[in-house]
Amino acid sequence: MEFIRFTKKGIYCIPGKFYLDPWQPVDYAIISHGHADHARWGMKHYLCHDHSKPILQHRIGATIAVESMGYNVSKTVQGVKVSFHPAGHVIGAAQIRLEYKGRIVVFTGDYKTTPDGLNIPYEPVKCHTFITESTFGLPIYKWLPEATLQKHLHDWIATNQAQQKTSVFLGYSLGKAQRIMKLLEGVDAIYTHTAIHALNTIMAQAGVPLPETTLLSPDFDKKAVAGKLVILPPGLLGSKLLKRIPNAATALCSGWMQIRGNRRWKGVDAGFAVSDHADWNGLLTAVKASEAEKVYVTHGSQATFSKYLNGIGIPAAEVVTSYGDAALDGTPLTTDTV
Amino acid sequence: MKDFVSLINAIEITNKTTAKIEALIAYFDTASDKDKLWCIAIFTGKRPPRPVKSSWMKHWCAALVELPEWLFLECYSTVGDLGETLVLLLPEPTHQIDLSLSDWMTAIIDLKSKTEAEKKAFVMHAWSGLQLQERLIFNKLIGGSFRIGVSKKTLVNALAKRSGIDANQLMHSIIGHWDVHALTFEALLEGQHINYDNSKPYPFCLAYALEKPLLELGAPDAWQVEYKWDGIRGQIVKRHGEIYIWSRGEELVTQQFPELVKALTDFKDDFVIDGEILALKNNSVLLFNDLQKRLNRKHVSKQLLEAVPVGFYAYDILEYNAQDLRTMALEKRRGYLETLFASSTLSECLKIPPVLRFKTWEALHSIRDGARRLNAEGLMLKQKESSYHVGRKKGDWWKWKIAPLTIDAVMIYAQKGSGRRSSKYTDYTFAVKKDDGLVIIAKAYSGLTDKEISEVSKFVTKNAIEKFGPVRTVKPELVFEIAFEGIALSKRHKSGVALRFPRIKRWRRDKTVEDIDTIATVKRLIKAY
Numbered sequence: 001m002e003f004i005r006f007t008k009k010g011i012y013c014i015p016g017k018f019y020l021d022p023w024q025p026v027d028y029a030i031i032s033h034g035h036a037d038h039a040r041w042g043m044k045h046y047l048c049h050d051h052s053k054p055i056l057q058h059r060i061g062a063t064i065a066v067e068s069m070g071y072n073v074s075k076t077v078q079g080v081k082v083s084f085h086p087a088g089h090v091i092g093a094a095q096i097r098l099e100y101k102g103r104i105v106v107f108t109g110d111y112k113t114t115p116d117g118l119n120i121p122y123e124p125v126k127c128h129t130f131i132t133e134s135t136f137g138l139p140i141y142k143w144l145p146e147a148t149l150q151k152h153l154h155d156w157i158a159t160n161q162a163q164q165k166t167s168v169f170l171g172y173s174l175g176k177a178q179r180i181m182k183l184l185e186g187v188d189a190i191y192t193h194t195a196i197h198a199l200n201t202i203m204a205q206a207g208v209p210l211p212e213t214t215l216l217s218p219d220f221d222k223k224a225v226a227g228k229l230v231i232l233p234p235g236l237l238g239s240k241l242l243k244r245i246p247n248a249a250t251a252l253c254s255g256w257m258q259i260r261g262n263r264r265w266k267g268v269d270a271g272f273a274v275s276d277h278a279d280w281n282g283l284l285t286a287v288k289a290s291e292a293e294k295v296y297v298t299h300g301s302q303a304t305f306s307k308y309l310n311g312i313g314i315p316a317a318e319v320v321t322s323y324g325d326a327a328l329d330g331t332p333l334t335t336d337t338v
Numbered sequence: 339m340k341d342f343v344s345l346i347n348a349i350e351i352t353n354k355t356t357a358k359i360e361a362l363i364a365y366f367d368t369a370s371d372k373d374k375l376w377c378i379a380i381f382t383g384k385r386p387p388r389p390v391k392s393s394w395m396k397h398w399c400a401a402l403v404e405l406p407e408w409l410f411l412e413c414y415s416t417v418g419d420l421g422e423t424l425v426l427l428l429p430e431p432t433h434q435i436d437l438s439l440s441d442w443m444t445a446i447i448d449l450k451s452k453t454e455a456e457k458k459a460f461v462m463h464a465w466s467g468l469q470l471q472e473r474l475i476f477n478k479l480i481g482g483s484f485r486i487g488v489s490k491k492t493l494v495n496a497l498a499k500r501s502g503i504d505a506n507q508l509m510h511s512i513i514g515h516w517d518v519h520a521l522t523f524e525a526l527l528e529g530q531h532i533n534y535d536n537s538k539p540y541p542f543c544l545a546y547a548l549e550k551p552l553l554e555l556g557a558p559d560a561w562q563v564e565y566k567w568d569g570i571r572g573q574i575v576k577r578h579g580e581i582y583i584w585s586r587g588e589e590l591v592t593q594q595f596p597e598l599v600k601a602l603t604d605f606k607d608d609f610v611i612d613g614e615i616l617a618l619k620n621n622s623v624l625l626f627n628d629l630q631k632r633l634n635r636k637h638v639s640k641q642l643l644e645a646v647p648v649g650f651y652a653y654d655i656l657e658y659n660a661q662d663l664r665t666m667a668l669e670k671r672r673g674y675l676e677t678l679f680a681s682s683t684l685s686e687c688l689k690i691p692p693v694l695r696f697k698t699w700e701a702l703h704s705i706r707d708g709a710r711r712l713n714a715e716g717l718m719l720k721q722k723e724s725s726y727h728v729g730r731k732k733g734d735w736w737k738w739k740i741a742p743l744t745i746d747a748v749m750i751y752a753q754k755g756s757g758r759r760s761s762k763y764t765d766y767t768f769a770v771k772k773d774d775g776l777v778i779i780a781k782a783y784s785g786l787t788d789k790e791i792s793e794v795s796k797f798v799t800k801n802a803i804e805k806f807g808p809v810r811t812v813k814p815e816l817v818f819e820i821a822f823e824g825i826a827l828s829k830r831h832k833s834g835v836a837l838r839f840p841r842i843k844r845w846r847r848d849k850t851v852e853d854i855d856t857i858a859t860v861k862r863l864i865k866a867y
Contacts, residue, residue: 041619082516138412138413139403139409139418140416140417140423141403142411172801256761258420259416259422259426259760259761260350260417260422260474261419261760262761263351264350264351265758265759265761265762265788266352269351269352271351302804303410303805303806304409308406308409311406
């Protein structure tokens with residue numbers, strides 16, 4: 001198939017001699033975005049989007065060899081034309097387009113098709129071969145319009161504040177936390193955990209406009225935080241820090257919260273399906289817009305989604321990858337992928 | 339119905355009983371009289387018969403959203419709840435219907451006499467006029483079961499806290515016969531339709547687990563020793579010809595055990611007795627697993643009554659013909675109990691289990707070891723002088739349980755749970771070695787922590803052989819220590835043995851599939867006890 005091969009180390013470009021989001025150390029890695037299951041440690045050379053560069057340096061190491069470029073700019077590696085296109089997932093997230101001898105392959109990494117007011121919106125890219133994620137590849141996953149979702153969050157805060165409760169949101173440091181900040185902008189003071197604050201600083205330096213927030217320092221003033229808004233990484237659910245927040249009401253923000261069983265499992269006070277991944281319709285729209293002859297489906301509901309695509313006349317196959325392992329992003333649960 | 343939807347959401351999201359009670363009180367503070375009555379009716383299982391089959395709802399939805407059946411089933415097995423699957427698949431609402439809970443219930447009752455086409459039109463109209471969460475409640479009201487995290491006891495505690503009326507009286511009130519249309523909320527709570535004096539139970543006297551050597555208990559003849567039966571603790575109240583059975587959880591369970599009620603009517607006297615509700619067949623005690631089939635059922639079928647007959651082993655008497663005996667010494671109370679049972683021609687299902695005879699503490703060890711053969715959990719040691727305490731008091735009553743049997747087995751199948759556990763693989767099948775392969779030995783659903791379940795679940799997702807449907811075959815790799823209460827030869831099981839009440843004792847991360855037990859070593863356990 002084409003000039004791409006799925007290997008044990010990752011998705012390999014044969015003529016280009018590089019890998020896309022490899023999960024084992026290689027010489028040349030092209031990285032779709034900064035989440036830990038896609039951007040891993042140990043590559044001799046990294047190529048990523050300009051906004052992902054400081055994130056990789058922060059998360060993997062300041063001394064890594066990393067090269068970056070913007071969206072819709074191309075670079076030729078061993079005769080393969082490589083370009084990045086907005087994936088709308090998190091800051092710096094790119095679909096990776098490869099062109100070789102007139103044939104085009106697009107690897108989506110993770111993506112979201114609807115604009116979130118924070119990231120550069122997803123842009124469909126036409127290709128011959130489309131390698132798509134499928135984290136939420138079941139028709140039960142249908143995200144609410146951004147305005148409705150925002151209203152739900154604001155209503156929840158209002159209820160909490162009426163009962164003198166502090167609203168604590170749990171979401172990943174990279175991407176989800178900033179998305180929550182955007183959704184909460186202007187409601188009340190927002191406090192963010194150190195890990196989130198560090199990424200906010202990096203993004204601000206990269207020129208991404210973010211809502212105003214305050215660092216939740218380890219010895220925070222309980223009185224100041226009471227009744228306000230706090231954003232923590234999900235790993236802190238049940239932590240001492242969370243217990244110190246006065247009268248906290250907790251909400252997990254993740255696409256998995258769409259299902260009641262998941263909300264109840266977590267033992268939180270609320271669960272909001274805030275996702276940075278495409279929902280069922282988003283995935284279908286993206287596949288159709290790519291006009292690809294062949295679709296490869298990676299992490300998530302790969303078996304179901306590829307079977308469905310074949311059923312509606314789009315040749316598809318599933319691919320086993322190591323993406324979607326949220327343990328890498330600081331929590332031990334598979335179902336916690338952003 | 340919005341207030342009822344918020345109530346359900348508030349109840350569902352929390353594990354804390356206090357938060358559930360708060361939410362219930364908030365609802366009772368604001369809801370209309372009729373809505374409150376319906377709420378209580380729904381939570382206590384007094385629902386009108388379902389007018390629409392769930393299979394119809396499934397078909398209507400699948401046709402509407404144009405999904406192939408396999409994909410619909412895939413969604414169902416991910417969500418784990420049909421009503422919720424429908425909610426998530428249906429298109430956005432196009433209008434907004436605002437009806438109260440009682441309006442909906444009236445409409446649902448009226449539906450019964452309608453044609454299938456009329457029913458379909460009603461359901462479709464409701465689906466397109468309700469928000470997601472309202473839709474879910476609607477689906478639950480119209481079809482299927484309404485299982486949410488509120489026990490009758492929690493409901494009663496909320497009502498008691500709000501009204502100041504005694505919780506047990508309220509339990510009797512809401513369990514008793516009443517009709518939403520025939521009384522007011524206040525009248526229901528005040529219990530105008532019942533006579534609480536006839537049902538009023540006593541608090542149970544509880545025992546501690548024995549944690550010291552028997553020798554320290556003093557003279558053996560100061561103690562009354564009985565088997566500790568593995569059923570559910572119950573208190574039978576018989577006053578003025580009326581019979582009530584209370585469970586340890588202070589729920590009225592009278593209707594669940596018609597054969598007991600029938601047998602108790604043979605008594606002339608009034609009394610309150612304490613004992614164990616057990617599955618009892620041909621004079622022997624069945625397993626707790628069997629008894630479980632009889633619990634929490636609204637209707638008990640004839641078949642089930644025959645398959646799992648229930649009996650009562652009485653071990654104490656608290657009241658005899660209106661006289662409170664609780665301060666009397668156990669030895670004397672036992673006398674009353676024996677006289678009471680001697681005076682009636684007893685049906686087979688009512689019995690006073692024998693007091694065990696032993697001379698030395700030494701001898702008691704071997705008696706305890708034999709308890710398993712009778713499906714008992716161990717022994718109860720009660721001071722002969724002890725009165726019937728309220729709650730737990732250290733020193734007078736001890737429970738002395740037998741240690742469970744254990745084996746090491748490997749997990750080979752996994753299935754998702756239901757309700758709160760529907761997002762995880764929580765139900766496992768285990769195997770032991772047989773010749774060069776494996777043979778299924780048991781299924782178990784409990785024993786792991788939430789964190790461990792998440793980890794196992796992740797392993798299952800990664801190592802599953804099937805891709806579709808609810809059951810996953812996994813690589814035999816994870817080893818668990820399985821505890822069980824008994825073991826017997828069985829022709830129905832491929833392994834040739836049946837384990838009683840198997841559950842996961844712990845995850846043996848230190849062991850590999852090479853280290854698990856063989857069927858031969860498992861069979862040796864049969865002889866061992």
